[in-house]
Amino acid sequence: MLAAMTPHPFDLDTLRRAAQLAGFAWSEEELQAILPVAAASAALLATLETIDVGAGEPSTQYRML
Amino acid sequence: MNDLCGRSIVDLARMIATKEVSPVEVTRAHLDRIAALDNTLRAFITVTADRALAAARAAEATLAAGQPAGPLLGVPLAYKDLFDTAGVKTTGGSKILADRVPAEDATVIRRLSEAGAITLGKLNMVEFAYGPEGLNIHYGHPRNPWDAGTHRMAGGSSSGSGVAVAAGLAAGALGSDTGGSIRIPSSLCGLTGIKPTYGRVSRAGVLPLTWSMDHVGPMTRSAADCAVLLRAMAGYDPADPTTSVLPVPDYAAALTGDVTGLRVGLLRAFFLDGAAPEVRAAVEAAAKALEKAGAVVDEVALTEVRHVAAASFAIMGAEALAYHAPLLRTRAAEYDPDIRRRLEIGVVITGMHYVRGQQVRALLRAEVDAALAKRDVLLAPTTPVAAPPVDARQVTLGDGPADVRPALIRFTRPINLSGHPACSVPCGLTREGLPIGMQFVGRPFDEATVLRAADAWQRLSDWHARRPVLGSAP
Numbered sequence: 001m002l003a004a005m006t007p008h009p010f011d012l013d014t015l016r017r018a019a020q021l022a023g024f025a026w027s028e029e030e031l032q033a034i035l036p037v038a039a040a041s042a043a044l045l046a047t048l049e050t051i052d053v054g055a056g057e058p059s060t061q062y063r064m065l
Numbered sequence: 066m067n068d069l070c071g072r073s074i075v076d077l078a079r080m081i082a083t084k085e086v087s088p089v090e091v092t093r094a095h096l097d098r099i100a101a102l103d104n105t106l107r108a109f110i111t112v113t114a115d116r117a118l119a120a121a122r123a124a125e126a127t128l129a130a131g132q133p134a135g136p137l138l139g140v141p142l143a144y145k146d147l148f149d150t151a152g153v154k155t156t157g158g159s160k161i162l163a164d165r166v167p168a169e170d171a172t173v174i175r176r177l178s179e180a181g182a183i184t185l186g187k188l189n190m191v192e193f194a195y196g197p198e199g200l201n202i203h204y205g206h207p208r209n210p211w212d213a214g215t216h217r218m219a220g221g222s223s224s225g226s227g228v229a230v231a232a233g234l235a236a237g238a239l240g241s242d243t244g245g246s247i248r249i250p251s252s253l254c255g256l257t258g259i260k261p262t263y264g265r266v267s268r269a270g271v272l273p274l275t276w277s278m279d280h281v282g283p284m285t286r287s288a289a290d291c292a293v294l295l296r297a298m299a300g301y302d303p304a305d306p307t308t309s310v311l312p313v314p315d316y317a318a319a320l321t322g323d324v325t326g327l328r329v330g331l332l333r334a335f336f337l338d339g340a341a342p343e344v345r346a347a348v349e350a351a352a353k354a355l356e357k358a359g360a361v362v363d364e365v366a367l368t369e370v371r372h373v374a375a376a377s378f379a380i381m382g383a384e385a386l387a388y389h390a391p392l393l394r395t396r397a398a399e400y401d402p403d404i405r406r407r408l409e410i411g412v413v414i415t416g417m418h419y420v421r422g423q424q425v426r427a428l429l430r431a432e433v434d435a436a437l438a439k440r441d442v443l444l445a446p447t448t449p450v451a452a453p454p455v456d457a458r459q460v461t462l463g464d465g466p467a468d469v470r471p472a473l474i475r476f477t478r479p480i481n482l483s484g485h486p487a488c489s490v491p492c493g494l495t496r497e498g499l500p501i502g503m504q505f506v507g508r509p510f511d512e513a514t515v516l517r518a519a520d521a522w523q524r525l526s527d528w529h530a531r532r533p534v535l536g537s538a539p
Binding site: 010018021022024034038044047049057 | 376
């Protein structure tokens with residue numbers, strides 16, 4: 001399941017779909033311009049899949065109320 | 066420099082309360098200095114001179130009538146331009162919000178005003194606080210006052226705050242810190258700045274970058290000044306559900322100057338090892354000085370920091386895009402193209418990445434907690450280098466060349482993820498005369514110990530008392 005977290009390879013079609021899902025109507029030129037950074041960012045995100053987080057719950061803040 | 070513009074907040078508050086100087090005199094001195102220097106320094110987006118003088122006259126009347134006065138009566142401050150100020154435009158450093166005028170003050174602005182502080186104006190910053198270099202193409206890049214010859218980065222995103230306080234344009238300032246935006250400009254501009262524990266200070270009325278990582282705090286010229294401002298700002302706020310109801314201690318009372326037995330964990334792996342040699346040497350010298358003064362120093366490692374870049378991108382990228390998506394869909398062309406691209410790249414982040422990032426965050430927090438279970442504070446460089454030139458794309462670190470943006474946030478960002486309090490203090494100057502900063506990291510809601518360590522260091526050293534030379538300005 002984790003392998004599906006980050007599409008690989010992260011190509012133009014993947015970026016186009018991601019942009020559409022977020023509501024952006026980027027031109028082909030804009031997509032091409034963003035693709036290298038998007039692919040590098042996806043590779044960085046993919047490293048999250050390799051981390052053993054055990055059964056730890058996601059946590060955002062201290063709740064010392 | 067007019068002596069009043071170099072005085073600490075503690076001194077000014079005392080001098081005003083005892084009628085040694087008038088609030089109007091203090092405010093005028095700062096406004097004159099802003100008028101003389103800010104065309105070059107670009108610290109301010111808006112100067113509220115008339116309002117400031119009116120407030121100063123009101124403060125003077127309060128004193129003359131013998132009415133109760135707040136602890137900051139007549140002290141001139143300035144605020145990063147993402148804190149809402151009633152009737153005064155709050156732009157977030159953007160062109161898009163250039164005409165935005167809030168109806169109400171942010172909670173922290175209201176609290177400081179109630180304590181008697183005078184608002185000099187709103188400070189330049191990275192557009193929407195998304196970047197550590199401190200640059201702004203819309204309002205001009207703030208200039209680090211420590212180098213008259215080379216236009217250097219002030220550090221960001223609270224760059225105007227760093228410049229204004231370092232140059233004596235304001236006695237203190239507020240910044241916000243999502244990846245280091247209080248501590249980085251404090252380090253690069255030779256200031257003391259504290260990022261409190263997440264939940265210690267209200268974010269209500271503050272333009273967000275990343276809700277779960279944004280922190281608000283003071284930037285001043287000493288730990289003692291930070292203590293005074295933090296006390297006035299901190300505490301539960303019903304308008305910010307993440308604020309804690311824990312009582313706010315008297316931070317100034319905690320500044321004993323004594324570090325005897327203070328347990329300091331020096332972060333070498335990743336932190337000291339990743340810093341430029343001059344920075345590493347300065348922090349090591351500071352650790353030795355603290356040890357000589359009675360602190361107990363050992364070394365400790367945080368192994369989970371290796372995952373911070375990915376985790377913080379997953380969280381920050383997703384939250385920032387969620388906030389900006391409506392504007393990006395309709396007004397993208399009005400963003401700085403570089404900031405726009407950084408925001409848009411968030412489309413690659415999935416919900417699973419975001420959750421995994423928060424799981425990594427929990428691991429990191431537990432590791433920092435464990436390191437602090439046997440120590441009072443951790444000590445690390447704030448930034449791996451001193452202020453780079455504004456056009457620098459790379460810097461040289463202890464382990465080789467690195468892109469300037471990730472380099473600047475390398476040592477600060479982990480503590481935004483973990484939420485612990487951290488205070489940056491000056492600890493040296495490079496051969497080029499540029500400030501070096503180090504940060505004390507403490508237990509959650511134990512800002513008192515963090516400030517005690519910072520203040521004790523400033524009683525052992527005089528780096529925080531050094532000032533940039535700015536010619537013959539008033």
